[in-house]
Amino acid sequence: MSTQIPNELKYTSDHEWTKLDNGYALIGITDFAQSSLGDIVYVELPEEGSTLTKGSSFGVVESIKSVSDLYAPLSGTVEEINKKLPDQPDLLNANPYAAWMIKLKISDSTEIDTLLSADQYKEHCNN
Secondary structure (H helix, E strand, C coil), X not given: CCCCCCCCCEECCCCEEEEEECCXXXXXXXXXXXXXXXXEEEEECCCCCCEECCCCEEEEEEECCCEEEEECCCCEXXXXXXXXXXXXXXXXXXXXXXXXXXXEEECCHHHHHHCECHHHHHHHHHC
């Protein structure tokens, strides 16, 4: 399976990607995750203003095959959710890197060092 793993993003071993931007992070699921899940039919996201702790569940993604929890790669406050996803969950299958899920205001920038680089994530997916 040929999976897209953009070099400019950071990753978790739970298959979330993070795009860092000046104290904020856009977060979504990886190409590996969406292709493993199959056709995504439902997405549940947190409320804007919610506080997340690194490693805690922030939502659910459901496919015709299974239901998976989403885990926060970093701690912070949910500034914005992608309002298109609840009505169009298939956007995650079409382009998981364009279909971000949440925008987080990062509360602890030292946590960024715990995320995987593209090469580390590639290795993780191959194991």
